[in-house]
Amino acid sequence: MKKIKFFLMTLTASILMAACGTTSTVPITGRKHTLLVSDAEIMSLSNKQYGEIMKKSTLSTNTANTAMVKRVGKRLATAVETFLRNNGAANEIKNFAWEFNLVKSNEANAFCMPGGKIVVYEGLLPYTRNENALAIVLGHEIAHAVAKHSAEQMSKQIRQQYGTSILGSVLNSAVGSGVGDLASMVAQQGFSFANLKYSRDNESEADHIGLIFAAMAGYNPQEAIAFWQRMSSGKSNRSDFLSSHPSDTKRIAALKREMPEAMKYYRAVQSATGRSRR
Numbered sequence: 001m002k003k004i005k006f007f008l009m010t011l012t013a014s015i016l017m018a019a020c021g022t023t024s025t026v027p028i029t030g031r032k033h034t035l036l037v038s039d040a041e042i043m044s045l046s047n048k049q050y051g052e053i054m055k056k057s058t059l060s061t062n063t064a065n066t067a068m069v070k071r072v073g074k075r076l077a078t079a080v081e082t083f084l085r086n087n088g089a090a091n092e093i094k095n096f097a098w099e100f101n102l103v104k105s106n107e108a109n110a111f112c113m114p115g116g117k118i119v120v121y122e123g124l125l126p127y128t129r130n131e132n133a134l135a136i137v138l139g140h141e142i143a144h145a146v147a148k149h150s151a152e153q154m155s156k157q158i159r160q161q162y163g164t165s166i167l168g169s170v171l172n173s174a175v176g177s178g179v180g181d182l183a184s185m186v187a188q189q190g191f192s193f194a195n196l197k198y199s200r201d202n203e204s205e206a207d208h209i210g211l212i213f214a215a216m217a218g219y220n221p222q223e224a225i226a227f228w229q230r231m232s233s234g235k236s237n238r239s240d241f242l243s244s245h246p247s248d249t250k251r252i253a254a255l256k257r258e259m260p261e262a263m264k265y266y267r268a269v270q271s272a273t274g275r276s277r278r
């Protein structure tokens with residue numbers, strides 16, 4: 001009897017832990033968030049969706065532009081990896097397997113799946129125009145992945161959908177894999193990692209972190225302002241990261257406020273590579 005009681009207590013404790021989630025810290029901003037889904041669950045679900053998207057997509061036949069996307073992406077990835085490693089946060093991206101693709105589409109869009117799978121649509125390039133601005137977009141997308149915004153949105157959906165019944169649901173399902181089951185259920189209900197509608201706060205945070213990531217990789221963060229002005233005046237089909245939140249004016253104002261911080265990283269790279277004295 002005692003043994004059963006002890007077993008039930010341990011079981012309840014582990015379920016409570018799973019249901020309450022784990023607290024994780026976002027690099028750069030230091031914001032703490034509680035995630036109900038693990039990296040492994042997110043990766044397995046998003047990799048499946050990524051495979052399906054790539055099967056339906058046609059890769060760009062423009063070799064110069066394709067090479068540019070891969071070059072800028074790799075340079076950003078290296079800078080981000082180095083930064084996280086130097087700050088004891090290498091674990092944040094230990095499951096990442098970077099991929100950089102340019103696909104045929106007139107949409108001015110780009111996304112980064114959890115785990116560092118980045119897709120850029122050809123229709124974005126007339127707006128980026130140069131590698132600095134492309135780095136701003138890729139930095140933003142990489143920031144969503146590094147800050148685990150997908151896991152945050154999925155956790156939010158699980159809480160909204162299952163709320164207080166979460167413990168009951170977990171108890172009724174297989175021991176230990178309950179929250180994972182909920183993640184799969186949410187994913188099956190049309191949760192799209194590629195077209196995820198992030199919160200306004202997530203978008204602002206990705207802008208901020210992305211600006212710093214671009215600067216760390218040696219791309220001029222000041223290009224962000226001109227890029228967003230071009231996007232703002234464009235009449236393209238704008239989705240995902242180009243969604244209406246935050247407004248372009250607010251976005252540009254926030255980027256201007258964050259610019260001195262980004263410029264510190266940019267100047268550090270410039271002087272380290274001897275490019276400051278021209």
Ligand SMILES: [Zn+2]
Nearest residue numbers: 203206240241
């Ligand atoms: Zn975004």
